[in-house]
Every structure is written in structure tokens, then in C-alpha cells.
Amino acid sequence: MNQICCLNPGCHNPSVPEHTQFCPNCNVAIVTLKDRYRPIKSLGSGGFGKTYLAQDIDKLNTQCVIKQFAPQITGTNAFQKAKELFLQEAQQLQELGEHSQIPTLLAYFEQDNRLYLVQQFIDGANLLQELKNQGIFSELKIRALLQDLLTTLEVVHYYKIIHRDIKPENIMRRRSDGKLILIDFGASKQLQGTVTTGTLIGTFGYAPLEQMRDGKVYPASDLYSLGATCFHLLTGVHPGELYQEYGYEWVKTWRVHLQKPVNRDLDTVLDKLLQKYYQDRYQSAQEVLQFLKTSQLTTKTAYQSSHKSSQVPSQQQNSPSKISSTQVKSKQNSGVPKSRISVPNNSSRIITWSSIGVFVLGTVFLGTQSEHIPIICKPLDNCAIDEEFSSKYKQAKD
Numbered sequence: 450m451n452q453i454c455c456l457n458p459g460c461h462n463p464s465v466p467e468h469t470q471f472c473p474n475c476n477v478a479i480v481t482l483k484d485r486y487r488p489i490k491s492l493g494s495g496g497f498g499k500t501y502l503a504q505d506i507d508k509l510n511t512q513c514v515i516k517q518f519a520p521q522i523t524g525t526n527a528f529q530k531a532k533e534l535f536l537q538e539a540q541q542l543q544e545l546g547e548h549s550q551i552p553t554l555l556a557y558f559e560q561d562n563r564l565y566l567v568q569q570f571i572d573g574a575n576l577l578q579e580l581k582n583q584g585i586f587s588e589l590k591i592r593a594l595l596q597d598l599l600t601t602l603e604v605v606h607y608y609k610i611i612h613r614d615i616k617p618e619n620i621m622r623r624r625s626d627g628k629l630i631l632i633d634f635g636a637s638k639q640l641q642g643t644v645t646t647g648t649l650i651g652t653f654g655y656a657p658l659e660q661m662r663d664g665k666v667y668p669a670s671d672l673y674s675l676g677a678t679c680f681h682l683l684t685g686v687h688p689g690e691l692y693q694e695y696g697y698e699w700v701k702t703w704r705v706h707l708q709k710p711v712n713r714d715l716d717t718v719l720d721k722l723l724q725k726y727y728q729d730r731y732q733s734a735q736e737v738l739q740f741l742k743t744s745q746l747t748t749k750t751a752y753q754s755s756h757k758s759s760q761v762p763s764q765q766q767n768s769p770s771k772i773s774s775t776q777v778k779s780k781q782n783s784g785v786p787k788s789r790i791s792v793p794n795n796s797s798r799i800i801t802w803s804s805i806g807v808f809v810l811g812t813v814f815l816g817t818q819s820e821h822i823p824i825i826c827k828p829l830d831n832c833a834i835d836e837e838f839s840s841k842y843k844q845a846k847d
Contacts, residue, residue, distance in 0.1 A: 501514070686706045
């Protein structure tokens with residue numbers, strides 16, 4: 450039998466049989482929203498209201514999520530601001546369209562003097578749950594996370610939207626394909642030009658300086674939050690704890706919390722994402738993806754070259770953090786990494802010296818085994834007596 454629950458935000462919303470008319474806990478009438486969206490159980494509550502797992506009756510009881518606007522705040526201004534943010538979330542989900550890694554907006558409406566937002570249900574667990582269940586992330590998982598989320602942020606920032614609350618709880622891994630889904634756009638902000646000044650929204654430790662101090666956000670603000678998220682998943686240390694103790698100075702010593710050093714290119718990326726001032730960070734998701742792509746090629750090339758020559762290519766002596774954007778661009782345009790160009794010269798030298806070595810060893814071996822080469826046989830006292838044989842040997846040798 451199908452289940453249903455009441456939508457009273459002050460109730461713990463027990464699930465009851467579908468045809469129950471009143472909640473046994475609070476005696477509030479149980480309803481199906483728009484005669485279509487049937488709430489099943491409460492998923493949790495936040496600053497703006499409660500979230501429910503539901504079924505879309507018109508789509509063969511497909512699961513969906515109902516977000517109810519019921520803010521736990523007082524004061525006219527605060528309430529109005531929360532209402533604006535709730536509407537803004539619906540508008541931005543609508544604008545982002547049906548992106549495969551962002552929940553799709555299904556409906557937005559008012560009923561019984563309450564606002565509701567209905568969106569696609571993501572079957573999976575968030576990354577904080579994954580951290581608790583599976584332990585700290587490996588470098589490989591962090592690299593995959595960056596590739597996945599940066600691609601999504603490219604789209605979000607293209608629409609001039611700043612999420613403003615990226616953290617492990619707001620990233621879900623979809624069970625069906627393992628893809629990462631960015632959720633909860635309730636704190637997101639529409640950019641006006643290059644910067645927006647607004648309400649101080651974010652999570653301590655994950656939100657950057659400019660967002661928490663001035664209410665200003667940039668694409669680089671989301672990138673800081675992404676870096677803090679990677680740090681948390683890589684170390685198991687909540688950045689909020691470090692923020693409370695050291696303020697934003699914690700970003701200067703993030704490496705001391707690593708159980709072991711990370712690869713050089715990943716170290717470079719995380720360090721730049723976690724810069725205190727937004728001007729010192731990457732300025733776009735595309736810029737980070739570009740570096741990741743280049744650094745992967747450089748690492749692969751260096752590995753191949755080290756097996757072909759005992760000489761270390763000069764490129765390996767430079768840290769990726771010192772490679773300028775011009776150098777990165779020239780590498781991409783060349784199509785062939787520099788370290789690969791030098792390999793044929795090294796191979797030629799190796800072949801030449803190997804040939805000389807074989808010739809010398811062959812000569813010495815032949816000499817020590819022969820009694821007819823004067824320079825060898827005289828010291829060994831084993832020179833040939835047979836002149837005719839010596840003559841024939843000399844002709845053969847010539």
C-alpha cells in the first residue's frame with residue numbers, strides 16, 4: 450500500500466497509509482500537492498524549510514523531492530530575503546535546464562499559503578556520507594571529483610550563477626552511474642557584471658574571505674569552496690574547525706594535515722584553489738580544467754622519457770606551479786610535448802655508443818681466442834708458425 454505523510458513543518462511527519470485523512474501526530478489534514486505530488490516521508494530540514502521524498506502520481510509514481518518554504522526565522526526583512534532566495538533557487542534551476550548533473554526543476558507553486566519547489570530526486574549519497582562510510586579519498590578520487598564538478602561549474606558560471614555553498618553535503622554521487630550531482634542552489638546568487646554584493650550566506654570553512662566578510666562572490670569564490678571540499682575529503686579534517694582556530698590563515702598550512710604528500714600537479718591545483726584572496730586563485734573552472742589536462746600530459750610524458758634515457762628532461766626540473774599560462778598555451782599548440790622531441794637524439798647517441806662497445810668487445814674476444822693476431826699473440830706467446838695459414842688469415846681478416 451502507498452504511504453503518505455503530512456506537510457506540517459512543526460510535525461515529525463510520520464508516514465501513514467495513503468488514504469489517511471489526518472496526521473495521527475498533529476491532527477493536520479494530509480494532502481497531495483496539486484493532486485499530483487504525494488509526500489512520503491521527511492528527508493530533513495534546513496534554514497528555509499523542510500524537504501520531503503515524494504511521488505509524482507502523473508508519472509507512474511516516479512520519485513521526486515518536495516522543498517517546502519517554512520523558514521525558521523523572525524523579522525519581516527529576514528523573511529522576505531529568505532522568500533526571495535527560495536524563488537531564486539527555482540528560477541536558477543529553471544534557467545540551468547535539464548543538465549545531467551544538476552537536479553531538474555519539476556514545479557514551483559503556492560498552496561495553502563506555503564511555497565513549494567518540486568525537483569528531480571537523486572538516488573545516491575552525498576560525499577560527507579561517503580567519507581564517513583569509506584574513509585578519506587585517494588588522489589585518484591579527488592582528481593575524478595575535480596574533473597566532474599569543474600565541468601558542471603563551467604555551465605553554472607556560464608549562466609552567471611554562483612552556487613555559494615559548495616561542500617560535501619551538497620554533492621551527491623548518483624548510484625546509477627557514479628556521477629557527481631551538485632545540489633541545493635538555495636544560497637546561489639545571480640551575478641551582476643563581475644561581482645555581487647548581497648546577504649552573507651555560506652558555510653564556515655568552505656566559504657571564502659570575500660564572501661563571508663563583504664558578501665561579494667565571483668566564480669573564484671566557488672572554486673575556493675571546491676578546494677576546501679577536496680581538502681576535507683582528502684584529509685578527513687573539517688575546514689570549519691581550522692577556520693575557528695586560525696581564521697583564513699589555515700589555508701597556508703593545509704599540507705600539514707595530509708597523511709602523505711600528494712602528487713605535484715594536484716598539490717599545485719589545491720594550493721591555488723585555497724588562496725586567501727580571490728585574485729590569487731584560478732579565475733574560472735575552465736582554467737583549472739586546462740591545467741589539469743596539461744599536467745596529466747606532462748606527467749605521462751616525463752614517465753615515458755625516464756624509461757628511454759638516463760638523462761632527465763629539463764622540463765621535469767620545473768614545478769608545474771611555475772609554468773606560465775603562455776607556456777601552457779604553447780604546449781597545447783605544439784601538439785607534441787617537448788620531452789618527446791628530445792627522445793630521438795638520445796636514442797641515436799645510445800645506438801652509436803652501443804655499436805662502438807660491441808665492436809671493441811668483439812675485437813678483444815677475437816684477439817684473446819686467436820693465435821694469429823700479432824699484437825695479441827706475442828704477449829701470450831701463441832703466434833702461428835704456419836706462414837701460409839697466417840697469410841690466409843690476414844686476407845680473411847682484411
